[in-house]
Amino acid sequence: xxxxxxxxxxxxxxxNEHLFLETRDRFTAxxxxxxxxxxxxxxxxxxxxxxxxxxxYGIKGFALSMIETAIDLTExxxxxxxxxxxIELAKGMLDAPVTLIDGAEETLKEVxxxxxxxxxxxxxxxxxxxxxxRSGLGNLVDTVEVVSDKSVNTYRRIMRSLAVSPxxxxxxxxxxxxxxxxxIEIGGHAVFVSYETTWEHESVSDTALxxxxxxxxxxxxxxxxxxxxFGEPRPRIPG
Amino acid sequence: xxxxxxxxxxxxxxxNEHLFLETRDRFTAxxxxxxxxxxxxxxxxxxxxxxxxxxxYGIKGFALSMIETAIDLTExxxxxxxxxxxIELAKGMLDAPVTLIDGAEETLKEVxxxxxxxxxxxxxxxxxxxxxxRSGLGNLVDTVEVVSDKSVNTYRRIMRSLAVSPxxxxxxxxxxxxxxxxxIEIGGHAVFVSYETTWEHESVSDTALxxxxxxxxxxxxxxxxxxxxFGEPRPRIPG
Numbered sequence: 001x002x003x004x005x006x007x008x009x010x011x012x013x014x015x016n017e018h019l020f021l022e023t024r025d026r027f028t029a030x031x032x033x034x035x036x037x038x039x040x041x042x043x044x045x046x047x048x049x050x051x052x053x054x055x056x057y058g059i060k061g062f063a064l065s066m067i068e069t070a071i072d073l074t075e076x077x078x079x080x081x082x083x084x085x086x087i088e089l090a091k092g093m094l095d096a097p098v099t100l101i102d103g104a105e106e107t108l109k110e111v112x113x114x115x116x117x118x119x120x121x122x123x124x125x126x127x128x129x130x131x132x133x134r135s136g137l138g139n140l141v142d143t144v145e146v147v148s149d150k151s152v153n154t155y156r157r158i159m160r161s162l163a164v165s166p167x168x169x170x171x172x173x174x175x176x177x178x179x180x181x182x183x184i185e186i187g188g189h190a191v192f193v194s195y196e197t198t199w200e201h202e203s204v205s206d207t208a209l210x211x212x213x214x215x216x217x218x219x220x221x222x223x224x225x226x227x228x229x230f231g232e233p234r235p236r237i238p239g
Numbered sequence: 240x241x242x243x244x245x246x247x248x249x250x251x252x253x254x255n256e257h258l259f260l261e262t263r264d265r266f267t268a269x270x271x272x273x274x275x276x277x278x279x280x281x282x283x284x285x286x287x288x289x290x291x292x293x294x295x296y297g298i299k300g301f302a303l304s305m306i307e308t309a310i311d312l313t314e315x316x317x318x319x320x321x322x323x324x325x326i327e328l329a330k331g332m333l334d335a336p337v338t339l340i341d342g343a344e345e346t347l348k349e350v351x352x353x354x355x356x357x358x359x360x361x362x363x364x365x366x367x368x369x370x371x372x373r374s375g376l377g378n379l380v381d382t383v384e385v386v387s388d389k390s391v392n393t394y395r396r397i398m399r400s401l402a403v404s405p406x407x408x409x410x411x412x413x414x415x416x417x418x419x420x421x422x423i424e425i426g427g428h429a430v431f432v433s434y435e436t437t438w439e440h441e442s443v444s445d446t447a448l449x450x451x452x453x454x455x456x457x458x459x460x461x462x463x464x465x466x467x468x469f470g471e472p473r474p475r476i477p478g
Contacts, residue, residue, distance in 0.1 A: 054330055054333050054334060055299060055333070055365070056363075056364070056365025056366070057365070058299075058365075060294060060297075060299035060300055060303060061299055063303060064299060064302060064303070064326055064329065067306065067322060067326065068323070068326055070319075071319045071320075071322060071323045071326075074319065075319075076318060076319030076320045076323065077319060078319045078322075079315060079319075080309075080310045080313060080314075080315030080316060080317045080322075081310075081315045083306060083310060083317075083319075083322055084307070084310045084315065087303055087306065087307055087310075090303065091293055094293050094294070095293060124295075124363070124364065124365075125295070125363065125364040125385060125386075125387050126294070126295025126296070126297075126363075126387040127295070129387050146364060147364075148364050148365040148368050
C-alpha cells in the first residue's frame with residue numbers, strides 16, 4: 001500500500017536545531033551589555049517572524065534578522081565588530097559539520113530497500129544541498145526535494161511528481177506543523193519522530209493534535225517497523 | 240526533434256540585474272566618505288566571490304557580503320544606521336516588483352503551445368518562487384526548477400527527470416556561462432538572448448566561445464522562429 005517514504009532532514013536525519021540554539025546564546029551574550037537574555041531572544045524571534053515573508057527559512061535570513069535585531073535594540077549603537085561577529089556566527093553555522101542522528105543511516109538504508117525513499121527538506125536550497133553532500137546520505141535516496149515551505153500544496157505537488165496517491169505516501173519528521181499536519185490533511189500517512197528541541201514556530205497546540213491519525217516513534221530506528229502498520233486496512237469510523 | 244524548451248528567468252524573462260546595479264550604486268554612495276566608488280566595487284566583488292561557496296547565489300548572500308565589505312573597508316567604523324540601510328536595500332530588492340522583459344510572456348505562450356516549456360532558474364529558492372508568483376508566468380510553463388548552480392550535472396539531472404535526451408532539449412538564456420556552455424557541452428541546444436548588462440562573474444572569454452554551436456537571438460521574441468532550426472539535421476563535420 002505504501003510506496004514512497006519521505007524523510008525530513010533537519011533534526012530528523014541530522015542534528016540542526018542545536019546550531020540555532022548555540023548561535024542564539026552567543027548572540028545574546030554579544031548584546032548582554034545592552035539587554036537581558038530573555039528580552040533579546042524575544043525581540044529576535046519577533047524579527048525572525050516579521051522577516052519570514054521576505055527572507056524565507058534558512059541561515060542567511062536568520063543572520064540578517066540577528067543583525068537587524070542588534071541594530072534595533074542598541075538603537076544603532078552596535079559596533080561594526082559586533083556585526084562582523086554575527087556574520088562569522090552565520091558562516092560557522094553554514095560550514096558546520098553535519099552530525100547524523102543515531103540510527104538515521106541504517107534506517108534510510110532499510111527503508112530504501114523496501115520502498116521508494118526520498119528526502120523532503122525545507123529551507124535554503126544551497127545550504128540544504130551542501131549539508132546533504134556532507135551527510136553522505138544523498139546516494140541512499142531516490143530524490144531530494146528542497147522546498148521553501150511545507151504546505152498542503154507542496155506535498156500535493158510532490159505526490160503528483162512521484163505519481164503516487166496520498167495513501168501511498170508516508171512522511172517521517174520531527175515537526176508537527178511541517179511534516180505531520182499537512183500530510184494528514186490531504187489523506188497521507190505520517191510518523192512523528194520526536195526531537196529534543198523544536199523551534200517555537202514549528203510547534204502545534206495540543207488541541208490541533210487531537211483526533212489526528214499519525215504514528216509516533218521514540219527514535220528513527222523504530223520507523224521501519226512502524227511503516228508496516230500502514231499496510232493494514234484502517235478501521236472504518238462510523239460517521 | 241526538440242521536446243523541451245527551458246527558459247532562464249533573471250534577465251531572460253524578467254529584469255533583474257538592474258536591481259543589483261542600483262543597489263551597488265547606493266552601497267558605494269553610502270560609503271563614499273571612506274573610499275572611491277571603483278575601489279569599493281572591486282572589494283565588494285571580491286567579497287562576493289569569496290563567499291559564493293558558503294552563501295551561494297542570491298540577494299541574502301549579497302546583502303551579507305555588502306555588510307561584510309562595509310565593515311572591512313571602514314575598519315569596523317561603519318555605523319549601525321549604515322548597516323540598517325544595507326538591510327533595507329536588500330529588502331527592497333527582495334520586494335521589488337517583477338518587470339517582464341518585452342515579448343517574454345507572448346514568447347512563452349507561443350513556445351508552450353508547441354513544446355514542453357519549463358523554467359530553470361539559479362539562485363535563492365524562496366526569492367525565485369516569490370518572483371515567479373509575482374511575474375504571473377508560472378501557469379504558462381510545465382515545471383519550474385530552482386537550482387543552486389547551473390552545472391553540467393544540474394542539466395543532466397533535469398533532462399533525466401524530464402526523460403528527454405540532450406538533442407531534445409533547448410536552453411534559452413542570457414548567461415553564456417550558465418545557460419549556454421554547460422548545455423552545449425553535454426550535446427544539448429541553446430539560444431543565447433543578449434541582455435543589456437551581465438554580471439562580471441557570468442561572462443565568458445571569446446576564445447571559449449569559438450567553435451561552439453549555439454544560436455543568438457537579439458530579442459526573446461525571435462526565439463520561436465529560431466527553435467525551428469533545431470529541427471533540421473546538423474551538417475556533419477568531417478574529422
